[in-house]
Amino acid sequence: MDMRMTVPFVEALQDIFKQMAMIEAQTDGEPFTDNEEVHSYGVSSIITFAGKIKGRFLIDLDTQVALQAAKNITGSSYDSPKEQMVLAVVSEMNNIISGNAITKLNNEYGLSLRLAPPIVFAGTDVIISIPKVASASVTCTTAYGKLKASVAISKA
Template structure:
């Protein structure tokens, strides 16, 4: 997979979490992911399609991290993952993908974004519909680890 497609998602994630949740992220080591099991308790997944490229992006949070991000963003901290938390994860997924879309647009790549899907529960799966390799990368913060996956057909 072309790193030119991945880096805008990394930059956008760091920007969104820093701006919206006052959370600084430190990128970990990227790897090719070969299974479909999510690395978290709640995940947002969004598909993208355009004339030059097709792919998807996901972000996964452990429960305690999702709850603390909600606390930092909205000033409320539920006891468990609920509808408000899944809505927040969907919105973060949308914001990160939108930021990446803008960065990729500056390089001449255009695509439309689908509505994010949010899945929660221990051991849930994420199915990327693109034929390309899935790149997974953890991001460490003071509240734990957030994992993203990027998959493009190029």
């Protein structure tokens, strides 16, 4: 997969986390090819898209990062990532991040991509797998824990 595809997503992720949630996310390094199976850190959100190519964008947050983001955005504290408001915050953040990134990709490469609504989930020992599609991931460090951005593209 072309590692350049990760750039707009990671930039949008850093922007939105800073602007909306007041969380600075520092990338740990270059994008790397991830396994077919991704072990969730705690709370994950997937947005899939289709157009001239198809793919999915995943953000994966340590539980503490998700709880802190929800707290900073809504002003209330939450105990569990399974609370609806925490899931809704992560889902909406991913929606905005992916919207920004997709717009850039469409403008730059004319891919005519459209987004499906976000999916968000939290559970115990969660593994996410997207069959037959390679993904490129970037891990980031924040003051509250780790987060991961992962992009997988398949030909339409």
